[in-house]
Amino acid sequence: MENFYLGVSIFLCFFVLLCLYRVVFGPTIIDRIVGVGAIGTKTLVVLVLIGFIYGRIEMFLDIIMVYAILNFIGTLAAAKYFEGRGEI
Amino acid sequence: MEIVKGISVIFILVGCFFFATGTIGFLRFPDFYSRMHATGKGDTLAVLITLLGLSVYHAAYHGAILDSIKLVVVAVFVFLANPTATHAISRAAFRCGVKPWTREGSK
Numbered sequence: 001m002e003n004f005y006l007g008v009s010i011f012l013c014f015f016v017l018l019c020l021y022r023v024v025f026g027p028t029i030i031d032r033i034v035g036v037g038a039i040g041t042k043t044l045v046v047l048v049l050i051g052f053i054y055g056r057i058e059m060f061l062d063i064i065m066v067y068a069i070l071n072f073i074g075t076l077a078a079a080k081y082f083e084g085r086g087e088i
Numbered sequence: 089m090e091i092v093k094g095i096s097v098i099f100i101l102v103g104c105f106f107f108a109t110g111t112i113g114f115l116r117f118p119d120f121y122s123r124m125h126a127t128g129k130g131d132t133l134a135v136l137i138t139l140l141g142l143s144v145y146h147a148a149y150h151g152a153i154l155d156s157i158k159l160v161v162v163a164v165f166v167f168l169a170n171p172t173a174t175h176a177i178s179r180a181a182f183r184c185g186v187k188p189w190t191r192e193g194s195k
Contacts, residue, residue, distance in 0.1 A: 001145070004097065011104055015111045022114060022123075030181045034124060037173060038114060041131045042107065044166070045138050048159070052142065061158045068165055075173040083180040 005049045012042050012049075033078045040071035092148040099141025106134035119189030120181055128174035132167060139163035 016039050023035035044067055051060030110130020117123045139159050147156035 001093070004100075008100060008104060012107060015107055018111050018115060028120060028181075028186060030177060030184070030186065031120060031123065033177060034127060035114070037177075038110070038127045038131055041135055041166070041170065044162075045103075045107075045135060048139065048142060052146070057146065057155055058152070061155060061162070064162055065158075065165075068162055068169070072169040072173055076176055079173070079177040079180040083183055085184060 002053050005053050009046050009049045009053075012046050016042050016046075029082065033075065033082075037071060037075045040067070040074075044068055044071070089148065092144065096141045096145035096148075099137050099144070103134045103138030103141065106130050106137065110134065120186050121178065121188050124174060124178050124181075128171060132170040135166045135170070136163050139166075 019035050019038045019042070023032050023039070026032045026035060044064060047060060047064050047067060048057075051057040051064070054060075107130065110127045113126025113130065114123050117126055140163060143156040143159040143163075146159070147153055
């Protein structure tokens with residue numbers, strides 16, 4: 001099962017690279033923020049899989065919870081910051 | 089026990105499929121709002137399905153019920169938080185004047 005987890009992790013890292021294209025070359029600033037959020041969501045699943053591969057999921061679970069909350073708060077803060085500004 | 093492993097593997101593979109569709113839509117769609125639509129819905133469902141499959145496998149094979157419950161709590165939190173973030177940032181884009189894509193005014 002560990003080899004399957006490793007394969008799924010590499011698959012998700014490939015999609016992180018594809019999202020990174022939109023972060024670097026995005027037409028608007030909001031595209032970049034959405035790309036960072038999508039990368040954070042994929043990183044969450046990769047962290048769970050790393051916890052299962054190392055067999056230390058009880059330690060990684062706290063990191064995963066904090067990462068999910070920080071991803072959410074970061075996107076909300078960026079949305080609030082760019083809401084009052086004019087044309088992007 | 090083998091059938092639980094099969095169900096878990098199927099769940100994780102379906103989650104990977106939804107991650108793939110969300111990412112491809114995020115790369116290929118023409119304007120901001122449709123890209124937002126693809127990645128918001130696809131990633132939310134993918135995280136939910138993948139974490140449910142992992143927690144089922146963990147509870148059945150290692151007997152760690154508490155860790156499985158924590159994984160389900162993370163999945164439910166993402167299931168609530170990701171659409172909220174999508175809505176907030178989409179409203180911010182609309183108030184900043186990002187125009188939706190239409191066929192006649194196509195770029």
